[in-house]
Amino acid sequence: MFSPLFYLVSLICFTSNVLVRSLNDEGLSLLSFKQSITEDPEGSLRNWNSLDETPCSWNGITCKQEKVTSLSIPKKGLKGFLPKGLEPLSSLRHVNLRNNGFYGGLPVELFSSQSLQSLVLNGNMFSGVLSNEIGKLKYLQTLDLSQNSIEGAIPISLIQCKRLKTLYLSRNNFTGSLPVGFGSGLVALERLDLSFNRFNGSIPSDLGELSSLQGTVDLSHNGFSGEIPPSLGNHPEKVYIDLSYNNLSGRIPQNGALENRGPTAFIGNPELCGPPLRNPCSSDTPGASSPSSFPFVPENNPPLTLGNNGSSNGKRRGLSKNTVVAIVVSDIVGICLIGLIFSYCYWRLWVCSCKKGKGGDDGKGRKDCFCFRKDESGTLSDNVEHYDLVPLDAEVGFDLDELLKASAFVLGKSGIGIMYKVVLEDGLTLAVRRLGEGGSQRYKEFQTEVEAIGKIRHPNIVTLRAYYWSIDEKLLIYDYISNGNLEAAIHGRTGTISLTPLSWSIRLRIIKGIGRGLAYLHEFSPKKYVHGDLKPNNILLAHDMEPHISDFGLGRLANIAGGFPMLQSDRLPSEKKEQHSAPSEVVINNSSALNPDSCYQAPEALKVVKPSQKWDVYSFGVILLEMVSGRSPMVQVGTTEMNLVQWIEYCIEEKSPLADVLDPFLAREPEREEDIVTVLRIALACVQTTPERRPSMKHICETLIRLNASTV
Structure with missing residues (x-):
């Protein structure tokens, strides 16, 4: 028969053991996230267990020094909403919930982590407005909210995210004009896609100050009006600016990134004129310098040919002195341009090297090995994702x-x-x-x-x-x-x-x-x-x-x-x-x-x-x-x-x-x-x-x- 003292000691030991194994605050916060999920068809959150001490072993969770740094569960068919109570995740750097079925608004608590570097929520059903609290994310580099139903204007506080490199807001219901200082504030911006929204107003001239832009700058399918700022041409020619399907008017500037473009970048703006569109500018159009705004394109002329005896059946016309000079000058300019381009470009050669024993050189028909592998982690590490075939x-x-x-x-x-x-x-x-x-x-x-x-x-x-x-x-x-x-x-x-x-x-x-x-x-x-x-x-x-x-x-x-x-x-x-x-x-x-x-x-x-x-x-x-x-x-x-x-x-x-x-x-x-x-x-x-x-x-x-x- 056990004494009362034995029962007391046993109870104290048991209680101490439970306390030692209790889940930390970050784990409890993530469990509230799990409870907001109504559908998890692939069982992605199956091992999210309240008996663990930390959530660091859970699917989609990455930790550093036992602090949660990444929440990455893309393309898993999850349905639910983002709950409040995410403040304990103070070291969170990356959030990737793309291509799921999340709905509802974006809680203010989502922007409480001062360390957040990437927020990837594209391909969901989020609605409501984007909170002004987003300006607190001083380290934010990637913001992808595309393919949702978010509405309202872009909060002016966004321009406080000075480190933002990628901004994808396409296919939402954003309205209003771009914030004052959008271009001069987001100095690090490299990628910009605002297409398929309801933005209006003029295109800010300070977009030309975004000197780091690359690839395609997509402003298409909106309601931007007014003239195209010539400053957009400040970008290098490798930057493709898509302004199609807006309400823009006036003459298309012909400089830098706006020069030598095809009509695709400007179609859907009935009031635009000048090359490359076949809509000539009238004499009273601002910036129009000539009655004709696109070059005359001649029909194909018969080529210089050889007869069966090898003689030429056409006459060769000599070039005038002015034409020769123009050609020489244009060639010199072109060569200088190529020299500048070469000075900023570099060549890299990826060579496949295999581990010893996996490939060998057996002569002419040697078999070489693949040097690629499949990453099974499914987590977002340093803002990089992994995909399947x-x-x-x-x-x-x-x-x-x-x-x-x-x-x-x-x-x-x-x-x-x-x-x-x-x-x-x-x-x-x-x-x-x-x-x-x-x-x-x-x-x-x-x-x-x-x-x-x-x-x-x-x-x-x-x-x-x-x-x-x-x-x-x-x-x-x-x-x-x-x-x-x-x-x-x-x-x-x-x-x-x-x-x-x-x-x-x-x-x-x-x-x-x-x-x-x-x-x-x-x-x-x-x-x-x-x-x-x-x-x-x-x-x-x-x-x-x-x-x-x-x-x-x-x-x-x-x-x-x-x-x-x-x-x-x-x-x-x-x-x-x-x-x-x-x-x-x-x-x-x-x-x-x-x-x-x-x-x-x-x-x-x-x-x-x-x-x-x-x-x-x-x-x-x-x-x-x-x-x-x-x-x-x-x-x-x-x-x-x-x-x-x-x-x-x-x-x-x-x-x-x-x-x-x-x-x-x-x-x-x-x-x-x-x-x-x-x-x-x-x-x-x-x-x-x-x-x-x-x-x-x-x-x-x-x-x-x-x-x-x-x-x-």
Whole structure:
């Protein structure tokens, strides 16, 4: 029989044990959050247990020195509201609840953590107004409230968040004008998206003071009125400012970031005038300097052509002295501009290095390994998120685990990343491009771009099937085209002596296929795209020699991913070929010490940042010259080296016979001479120096269709 003293001691010990194991204040605060959740379909909060001492082991919670620093539960189907009583989370730095079903207002207590650096709540159903208390977040760098139903004006206190770098408020019900000092106050702002709201009033002129802005500044689909502040042009040309679908009026300023833009950035503003819109400014329009506000675009003129005897059937007009001076001056200015751009850009090369024992060099056909991994943590660390493999096609039947387990062979390495041939266990062969490990803050922009590219479906364009994004890797998964590229088909593979020449019927098949693919991008794709970097080594050939245009949109994606800084918004610099990196499947032609890839660039590409469809037409013309002549893009004439276009012009001036221009293998098919000359004339039209004189790809395709070839 136990004495009363024993019971007293036992009770004291038991009580002490309970007190030792009681949950701290941060855990209790998070439990109140859990109690506000009405639906948790994936059981994301299953291990949030009141018997724990701290919440640091709970799903979605990250701690540092036993203090909660991150609450990250994205895309889990949670439904509920944010409760009050979050004040104990005083060390909270990151909150990420994106793409759930949270509703109701944003409690004031959410802004009580002075350490908060990122608040990501996009893709929910939050409503109400944004509290003025947000100005207390002195360390806030990322605020993403897009795709909710928040209303009212932006609180003026927001401009006190001097460290704010990313501000995404798109697709809400915000109203009113932007706060006074918006531009001059948010000095660190890099990303700005205010689209699809109900903002009104004039665009503040101090937006031009946001010197750190990058990518797209989206003010579209609002009610902004008045004239476009010329100060917006203070931003560099790489910044794209979208002002479409507002109530703006007056003449479009032509400077900096507003110059040389397409009409897409300004459409939906009936009162705007001047280039690039086809709405001329009247003489009384403020800022209008001439009756005509857009340039006259002439029709395509007949190109300078070769007759069957090689002589020119047209006259060459000399340039006036003033014209020559203007061209020289513009070239000097363009060269200076390129020099400045190069001085601010850097090149990075991501090289895949594998741990000892996981990959080895066994010679010509060596197998290389993937150097990417899947992060299972699901937590937000240093404001970086992790994502899974995202299919862009309903027929994609593999997942990330299958991809990681697959056999992988390096197809080539370059400044834009590494390309692998990947064979899955079921035999499916894919091409995977690894973009690198940078750009952790630009997932939304990458997602929008890659999903748009993934919608492109054409038999002459390589299909993008899926993508993967994480802090460690950015991967693009394509169909694998097995018969090499056009460069190898014309000039032979590196390291091989034999070359099987292409018949004219096969060449014409390839020419027509490339033309159809480009015409689709230019005329029939959802956004009338520009490839921007067309050349023979990114035209892949199937076993039936049908061409497939690859690397479409790659420059833009690489720029967003951060693995390769771009000199131009959508155009790739020439890729650097790596030694010892290419097995037998790699095709690299290095016919000149000079960079042959630059031969495919239109002359205006060095002066204009935004690519145009005429760039692609010029590149297509150079490819036609290469296929007709069989020559490399750089041609040696005596002691002089010139590009292919210069060489053709030299042959015309010298009245060389047609046989000296054509590939000797084509001389064996004299019955095809008429078609060959027609293609040569098309090529000459495509490489006109003046972009407006080049024909459209649609017109080129209509001409090519009329050519007859028995096997085409």
